[in-house]
Amino acid sequence: MRAARPRPRRARVAQRQAAIxxxxxxxxxxxxxxxxxxxxxxxxxxxxxxxxxxTYESGLVTPPRG
Known part of the structure; x- marks a missing residue:
């Protein structure tokens, strides 16, 4: 079962969390x-x-290049 996408604010928090x-x-x-x-x-x-x-698997965050 696939999880629901988070709301925009929570998505931003997840993106920031993913960026450590x-x-x-x-x-x-x-x-x-x-x-x-x-x-x-x-x-x-x-x-x-x-x-x-x-967050990486869903595409909310992409790995840094370089």
């Missing part, structure tokens, strides 16, 4: 934590690592 940006760089730590938590639940990801993998 710290929670402080995302903005308010509690807000970022809440968005990541919702993404984990919505996408049925077991942890942040799986969330990052899912």
């Amino acid at each position: 940006i710290t929670q402080q760089q995302l903005g308010d730590g509690a807000t970022a934590k809440a968005h990541v938590g919702r993404l984990l639940t919505k996408l049925d990801a077991r942890d942040r690592v799986q969330l990052v993998i899912m």
Whole structure:
């Protein structure tokens, strides 16, 4: 079963998470934590690592070149 695509704001949070940006760089730590938590639940990801993998596999994030 394929997971639903996240809403635009959550997609941006996932993209930033995939880029390994710290929670402080995302903005308010509690807000970022809440968005990541919702993404984990919505996408049925077991942890942040799986969330990052899912963002690459879905095409939300592309590997850096160079």
